[in-house]
Amino acid sequence: MTALLSRMSRIKTGPHGENLGLLAMLGLLVLLFSLASPRFLTGANLGSMGFQMPLLGLLTLAMLAPILSGGLNLAIVFTANICGLTLAWTIMQFGGAEAGIGAFILGCALALLVGALAGAAMGAVVAYVGAHPILVSLAMMIFLRGLGEFLTRGGDISGFPDYMRVLGHGSLIGIPVPLILFGLIALGWHVLLRRTPHGFSVYMTGSNMRAAEYAGLNAKRTLVLIYMLSGVLCAIAGILMAARFNSVRVGHGEAMLLITVLACFLGGIDPFGGHGRVAPVIIALVILQVLSSGLNLIGANQHLATAVWGLFLIAVMVLRSGRLRRLIDVFSGKDK
C-alpha cells in the first residue's frame, strides 16, 4: 500500500510518472468496483460508459486548450448548445425528421462555423483588448445563454432524422461511435498541441505572453486561434448532444462545465497555463466515469457520485503536494 501511495504521490514528477500514477488509481478503482459489483466488468456497463464519456470528454478538451494558453473558457456548454440549435434549426428548415443527409451536413457545417465564430470572438477580446479570460468567457456564456433562451423561448427542439441516432447511439465493430469520434479528436488534439508550431505557441503564450512575443511568436494570433478551435470542439460536442438526446435545449449539460475544469486539474494541467498534456486528462476522464458508473452500479445515489468526484480531486491535490511523499518516507523509515 505504501508503495502504491508513494507511486501515486509521484504523479507530478514527469509525463510518465503522471500517467502511471493516474493509471494506478484507475486500476485500483476498477478492482474495487469489480469486487463490489459483478456487473461492473460486463460489456453492457463498459458500453454505456463508452457512450457517456465522449460528451464530457469533448467539452473537457475544449476547456483544456484555453487553460494551457493561460486562460479559461466558461462558455463551452452554451457554445455547444447554440451550435446544437444551429444544427436543429437547419434540420427543421428542411423538414425535421424527414430532412435528408444533405441538410444534416449543412447543419453541421453551420454549427461548426458558429462555434468557431463564438470562440474567435472570445479569443480576439482576450488577445487584443487584454481582458481577463474569465470575464470574457463569462460574458460570452451569459450572452449565448440569453440568446438561446430567447430564440427557443426556453423550450426544446426535437424530432431529428433517424440516421442521427447512429452518431449518438451506434456502434462500429462493437465500439460506440461517440467513443471513436472522441478518440480521433483526442489524438488530433494531442498532435496539435504537442507537435505543431501552433501548439508550441499555446504552451509558451500560456507560460508568459510577453516573453513569447519578445521571442517572435505571434501570441495574439495564437490566442484567437486556440479559442476558435475550442469553439469548434464545443460545436462537435453540441452536434453529439443533439444526436444522443434527439433534442436540443439551452442548458443541456450545464452541470458538466465545472466537471471539465475538474478533469483538467485531475489530469495535471497547470491552472496558471503553460504545462499539461492530453493523455493524463483522458485517463482522468476515465477515472471520473468509472467512479460515477461504479457508484451507480452499487446502488449509490447519482448526487453522491458528484460529491465523491469533489473529494477525489481534493485527495489528488494532497497526494500531489510533496508533503505526503515526505510523510510516507517518514513512516516507512526512509527518512533520517
Add this chain to the structure above:
Amino acid sequence: MTPAPAEQFALRLHKVSKAFGGVQALNQVDFEVRAGEVHCLAGENGCGKSTLIKVVTGVHQPEQAGLIELFGEAVDRITPVQARQRGVSVIWQDLALFPHMSVAENIAFDDLVGLRPQSVRYREMVERSGEVLSRLGVTMDLAAPLNDLPIAQRQVVAIARALMNDARLIFMDEPTASLTQSETDRLLDIVRKLSAAGVAIVFVSHRLAEVLDIAERVTVVRDGNLVGVYPTEGMTQARLGELMTGHLIEHEVVARDLPDADVVFEAKGLSRQGEFADVSFDIRAGEVLGLTGLIGAGRTELAHVMMGLRPADTGEMRLEGASYRPGSIRDAIKRGLAYVSEDRLSLGLLQKQSIADNTVISILQKLTTATGLISDRDKAATVNHWIRELGVKIGSPEDAISTLSGGNQQKVVLAKWLATEPRLLILDSPTVGVDVGARAGIFRIVRTLAEEGLAILLISDEVTEVMYHSDRILHMADGRIRQTYDPRDITVPQLEERIYA
C-alpha cells in the same frame, strides 16, 4: 540613532559548516563583521554567500562545532525571530515587502503583527515611520502604496523597516542590481550614514566597483570555502575578480578598426517623441558597437524601435543597404535582427519552460517539416548543438530554464538568437545578474561572434563593460547621441566622468 555598541564585533563566525545532501555549502568558514563597519561579502553565485546569511539569521542551523557570536554573545540554535530581536536584519534582493500596503504600514509591519490583539494606532505608526525615514535623510509620501514607488525607494523602505526593528547588523543582498547610477549613489550615501551611526552593514554585490567604493573590508568566499579577508584599500577590481573566480580575468581594450567591413545597419535622424531624438549611427559587420549612458537615456527605447516593438516618429533605418521599417518584432527577426532583452527573468526567457523549448522558440518554422509537425530529431539536434557550442552547463534539456544559473540562462538566450542566424545582435545589459566568472564567458562568446562577422550592438550602463568589449563607444544622454569614442583613446575614469557629469 542607536548608540555605538560597546562590543567590538557585530558578528563573529568561527569554523561554521553547513551541508545540504552531499553538497558542502559552507566549509569551516570564519567571518567577522566589526560594529559599524561596511563589510562586503563577495563570491560567485552558489559560492555559499546566501547560506552564510541564512545561518546567521537562523533560517539554517549550522552543523555541530561551529561558533556564532552576535554582538559579543555566543548564540546557539537561533531562530529568525530571535535573530531579528537581537538586531539582525536581512534585506533580500526581492525585498519581501507588501506591495499593496502603504509605505508606513510596510515600515511598521513587524510592530503591527504582534501576538497580542490590539488595534492599530495609525497616527503613531505614521509618526514613527516618518521619523525613521528622516533619520535616513529621506522624505516620502507615507500613505502611498508601495506599488507606486520606484524600486530604489522600495529599497529605502526596506532599510527603514530594518531600522524600525532597531537593527544593528543589516545584510543587503544585491541592493543595487536594479538601480540606476544616481539611485545607487544615493543608496550608498544612506549606507554610509548608517555605518556612521554604528550600524554594521554586510553588502553583497556583483558590481565590484561599488564594492570597492563602499566597503572597508571584503571577505571572499569560493565554493563554500573562505578565500580570505582583505582591506579594500589598494584592492583592484581585477584582483577581486580573480580572488572570486580563482582565475585571472583579463581586462584589456580589444578595439580594432574595420575600414573594409560592410555597413550592416544604419540609422539616420531617428526620433521618437519623448524617448530619443535625431539618433544617427552605423554598425559594420564584425563590429561590437558599445552604447552607454545613464538609465533613462533612451538606449532600450532605441533598441525597441530597431526591433519593431514600437515605431519611430521620424528618421530612417537601413539594413544591408535596403530600407528597413519593421512593423513587428517578427519582421525584425525575419530581417536578421536579434534582441537579448535586459529583463531576462520576465521577457528574455520563459522561466517555467524547458531549456530545449527556450532554445528553439524563435526558429519553430525551420524545425517544421512538410507535414506541419515539428521534427523532434531536428529540435534535439539544434538544442544539443548550441548547448555544446556555447558551453551551457545543464542536466537535461528538458529541465526548466529556471534551474540554471544566471550566466547559463543568458547563454541559452544567446543560443536562441544565434539559432535564428542573425546579422545584427542587440545585447541589452547582457550581464545583469550574471556573476564575474560567467560574464567573462559571455564576452568570450561575443568576441568570437564578432570575429565571425556578426554586427553587435552592446548596450550597457557599466562603463568597464563597453570599454573592454567594444570597438567603438556611443555615449547617449537625454535621448541624443552625445559623442563617439574609440576605447583606445580614452580611459575608464575619463569616460565615467563624461557620463556621470
